Amino acid sequence: MNNLGLLLKAYMRTSFGFNKARYTHEKRTKSTGMTVLMVFCYAVVIFAVFGICMGLMSSLAPLHTEYMVLNLMMVAASVMVLFTTIYKVNGTLFGFRDYDLQMSLPIRTGTLIASRILVLYILNALFVLAVMVPAGVAYAIIAQPAALFYPFFILTFLAIPLLPIIIATVIGTLIAVAASRVKRKSGLSVVLTVAAFMVFMIVWMTFWTNSGDIMLDFADVGDMVNGVVTSVYPLAALYGNAVGSYDVLSLLLFLLISFGAFAVFTAVVAKLFKRLNTSITTTRAAGDYKMTELRTQSPKKALYQRELKRYFSSSQYVLNTAVGPLLLVVVAIILLVSGVDGLGTYADIPGFDYFLTVNAPLAIAFFLALGSTTAVSVSLEGKNLWIVRSLPVDTRLVLKAKLNVSLVLYIPTIAVCGTLFNLALSPQPLHAVMTYALPLAYGLFIALFGLKANLDSPNFDWTNEVTVIKQSKPTLLTLLVGVVLVAVPAIFAAMAGSFVIVIAFAAVTALDILLYRSLMTKGAAQFERF
Amino acid sequence: MLEIKHFTKSYKGGTKAVDDLSLTVEDGDIYGFIGHNGAGKTTTIKAVVGILEFDSGEIEIDGMSIREKPLECKRLTAYIPDNPDLYDNMTGIQFLNFIGDIFAIPKPEREASVKKYADLFEITANLGDLISSYSHGMKQKLAIISALIHKPKLLVLDEPFVGLDPKAAHTVKQLMHEMCENGSAIFFSTHVLEVAEKLCNKIAIIKGGRLLRAGSIEEVKGDESLEDVFLELIDE
Numbered sequence: 001m002n003n004l005g006l007l008l009k010a011y012m013r014t015s016f017g018f019n020k021a022r023y024t025h026e027k028r029t030k031s032t033g034m035t036v037l038m039v040f041c042y043a044v045v046i047f048a049v050f051g052i053c054m055g056l057m058s059s060l061a062p063l064h065t066e067y068m069v070l071n072l073m074m075v076a077a078s079v080m081v082l083f084t085t086i087y088k089v090n091g092t093l094f095g096f097r098d099y100d101l102q103m104s105l106p107i108r109t110g111t112l113i114a115s116r117i118l119v120l121y122i123l124n125a126l127f128v129l130a131v132m133v134p135a136g137v138a139y140a141i142i143a144q145p146a147a148l149f150y151p152f153f154i155l156t157f158l159a160i161p162l163l164p165i166i167i168a169t170v171i172g173t174l175i176a177v178a179a180s181r182v183k184r185k186s187g188l189s190v191v192l193t194v195a196a197f198m199v200f201m202i203v204w205m206t207f208w209t210n211s212g213d214i215m216l217d218f219a220d221v222g223d224m225v226n227g228v229v230t231s232v233y234p235l236a237a238l239y240g241n242a243v244g245s246y247d248v249l250s251l252l253l254f255l256l257i258s259f260g261a262f263a264v265f266t267a268v269v270a271k272l273f274k275r276l277n278t279s280i281t282t283t284r285a286a287g288d289y290k291m292t293e294l295r296t297q298s299p300k301k302a303l304y305q306r307e308l309k310r311y312f313s314s315s316q317y318v319l320n321t322a323v324g325p326l327l328l329v330v331v332a333i334i335l336l337v338s339g340v341d342g343l344g345t346y347a348d349i350p351g352f353d354y355f356l357t358v359n360a361p362l363a364i365a366f367f368l369a370l371g372s373t374t375a376v377s378v379s380l381e382g383k384n385l386w387i388v389r390s391l392p393v394d395t396r397l398v399l400k401a402k403l404n405v406s407l408v409l410y411i412p413t414i415a416v417c418g419t420l421f422n423l424a425l426s427p428q429p430l431h432a433v434m435t436y437a438l439p440l441a442y443g444l445f446i447a448l449f450g451l452k453a454n455l456d457s458p459n460f461d462w463t464n465e466v467t468v469i470k471q472s473k474p475t476l477l478t479l480l481v482g483v484v485l486v487a488v489p490a491i492f493a494a495m496a497g498s499f500v501i502v503i504a505f506a507a508v509t510a511l512d513i514l515l516y517r518s519l520m521t522k523g524a525a526q527f528e529r530f
Numbered sequence: 531m532l533e534i535k536h537f538t539k540s541y542k543g544g545t546k547a548v549d550d551l552s553l554t555v556e557d558g559d560i561y562g563f564i565g566h567n568g569a570g571k572t573t574t575i576k577a578v579v580g581i582l583e584f585d586s587g588e589i590e591i592d593g594m595s596i597r598e599k600p601l602e603c604k605r606l607t608a609y610i611p612d613n614p615d616l617y618d619n620m621t622g623i624q625f626l627n628f629i630g631d632i633f634a635i636p637k638p639e640r641e642a643s644v645k646k647y648a649d650l651f652e653i654t655a656n657l658g659d660l661i662s663s664y665s666h667g668m669k670q671k672l673a674i675i676s677a678l679i680h681k682p683k684l685l686v687l688d689e690p691f692v693g694l695d696p697k698a699a700h701t702v703k704q705l706m707h708e709m710c711e712n713g714s715a716i717f718f719s720t721h722v723l724e725v726a727e728k729l730c731n732k733i734a735i736i737k738g739g740r741l742l743r744a745g746s747i748e749e750v751k752g753d754e755s756l757e758d759v760f761l762e763l764i765d766e
Contacts, residue, residue: 291641302632395603
């Protein structure tokens with residue numbers, strides 16, 4: 001095997017737990033469970049995209065403009081690649097943990113860079129695959145295109161991730177380099193990353209508030225949407241012409257721009273690789289400390305501070321878990337400022353006002369379920385686990401400190417957004433109370449369940465914390481369980497009315513009590529066995 | 531101070547990492563624990579400090595079982611692992627203060643201890659920097675300071691001299707003697723036989739999880755050098 005193959009193999013072995021699953025017998029069952037869960041989530045996304053595409057393309061079929069859905073999906077996949085890659089760049093292409101080791105080996109720097117870029121490409125190609133393949137299948141069924149469509153579709157498919165990767169790498173690198181120049185680099189990185197996310201979300205939410213029109217009657221607004229999409233991302237126009245009209249010139253231009261830009265990008269990265277890695281990984285040490293008065297606090301508070309410091313030390317950790325609360329704040333502000341009308345044409349649906357008022361507590365709970373700090377808090381102890389395990393502290397205090405980080409994130413969000421929702425919707429008194437109480441019960445559940453999931457499936461041997469934060473079983477499981485737990489009462493509430501919310505509150509509170517008791521006994525014992 | 535009785539630890543798959551190990555560390559002892567890589571030293575040390583469960587036997591610190599009274603035992607103990615992975619996101623002083631909070635060290639005593647040991651190891655100026663910027667040796671020094679500031683009765687160290695510069699290694703040896711003169715006990719693993727021979731008053735040699743020999747340095751090595759005895763024992 002050549003060096004590129006060897007480097008890719010090493011990455012796969014160390015990053016996805018394949019090696020651990022193979023050589024650690026006791027982990028085999030857990031890793032199989034993880035694989036099943038990931039395949040399930042991936043399949044759900046594929047089927048969902050397929051369903052949406054079938055629906056949208058059917059409404060465009062009479063006009064023979066189904067290709068516009070492919071355009072839309074191509075842009076959606078590109079946006080997804082762009083957004084997820086920004087946070088992968090530092091840790092995959094730059095600032096990765098085994099940089100020193102790999103650079104010391106007799107391997108050409110170009111090969112090392114190629115392996116890292118390929119990793120980024122493969123990870124993103126999997127995203128694109130989940131969106132474009134079901135879209136392509138739906139197109140083949142509805143539009144029944146000529147044979148030329150298939151080679152054009154496959155060729156363009158390979159090029160879709162390239163340009164978003166380049167843009168994301170530039171943004172991600174700028175954030176990492178800017179952050180490395182200050183003492184509290186993790187703090188600045190958190191701020192810049194969250195700021196980039198908020199800009200992205202505001203743009204996205206603006207689009208979303210108008211998406212009701214698109215869903216209700218895509219045939220009428222298809223042209224408008226296509227116009228917006230192609231003006232925002234000009235490559236989409238070339239893509240549409242290539243796969244929709246089999247225009248060879250558009251195909252060649254699309255491929256030339258994508259692969260050409262990628263070639264330039266690779267050359268630039270090769271030139272700056274060492275310099276950027278040095279700049280990002282070099283830590284600033286002032287070396288000018290003078291002893292001052294020390295502030296003392298209780299062990300309980302010290303453990304809580306330790307958790308908070310860990311939380312805010314990682315932009316990936318903050319972003320992945322604060323995404324729900326941040327989105328919720330944006331939605332709540334839109335709702336208050338524009339009223340129900342601010343939600344675009346959804347507001348025109350008969351009974352939508354009532355539906356939203358009844359489900360407001362569940363809507364808040366849904367956003368909280370999008371990320372759990374506790375689901376990775378045990379794994380993130382990593383190689384530092386020995387410290388807390390060898391100290392004379394009650395394990396229950398350690399677990400409570402982890403729970404408190406979640407609550408500190410949730411409680412102010414619930415207080416602020418609950419108030420904004422109540423002001424916008426003016427619900428009945430019981431409902432107004434439930435707008436705070438139900439999300440609180442759900443927030444507690446997400447925190448407790450996340451912690452339990454992580455205690456059941458910890459991973460302390462990570463080399464890049466992103467693998468734990470984004471790709472671990474506890475994260476996916478907590479997200480899945482949280483969303484299902486919101487969706488089930490939401491369906492019943494839509495049919496049976498608002499008393500379902502009260503029942504859901506009682507049921508989730510009961511679950512909270514059971515989970516809390518279990519964590520403080522069995523969970524603490526589990527932690528002591530690691 | 532430390533009594534290990536018939537300690538046995540097996541890993542999944544049935545491999546015995548340590549088999550029926552017994553030894554006693556008295557107050558004032560500097561007890562060296564030597565053996566090959568993979569002999570069972572770190573396993574024993576981790577069980578002693580309460581971070582590893584074990585199958586059978588008993589480990590007592592100051593007469594208390596580490597299984598039954600882990601918090602009480604840990605309050606008397608300080609542990610420094612072979613590779614001190616500390617909290618990279620904290621500054622050195624924040625880490626020491628965190629340890630001070632956990633052990634509830636009174637403020638004046640805490641400030642005096644931190645200053646004393648940080649000056650001794652010459653890292654006072656670096657205490658305001660993030661631990662992620664520290665070299666291996668600086669992390670080792672910080673871990674040692676964090677172990678000393680709460681005045682442990684039992685200090686457990688796993689390969690404490692790896693990564694330390696000669697001056698810091700000398701300082702550690704001096705501090706170990708000082709602690710033992712004040713009635714504390716030290717139990718540490720090492721590969722460096724010369725250090726063990728000069729520093730310890732008692733030694734245990736372990737091979738393949740079984741204790742080959744233990745006792746005072748004179749009893750263990752007799753008229754030979756410790757290196758000769760060690761090589762003889764592990765080649766048997």
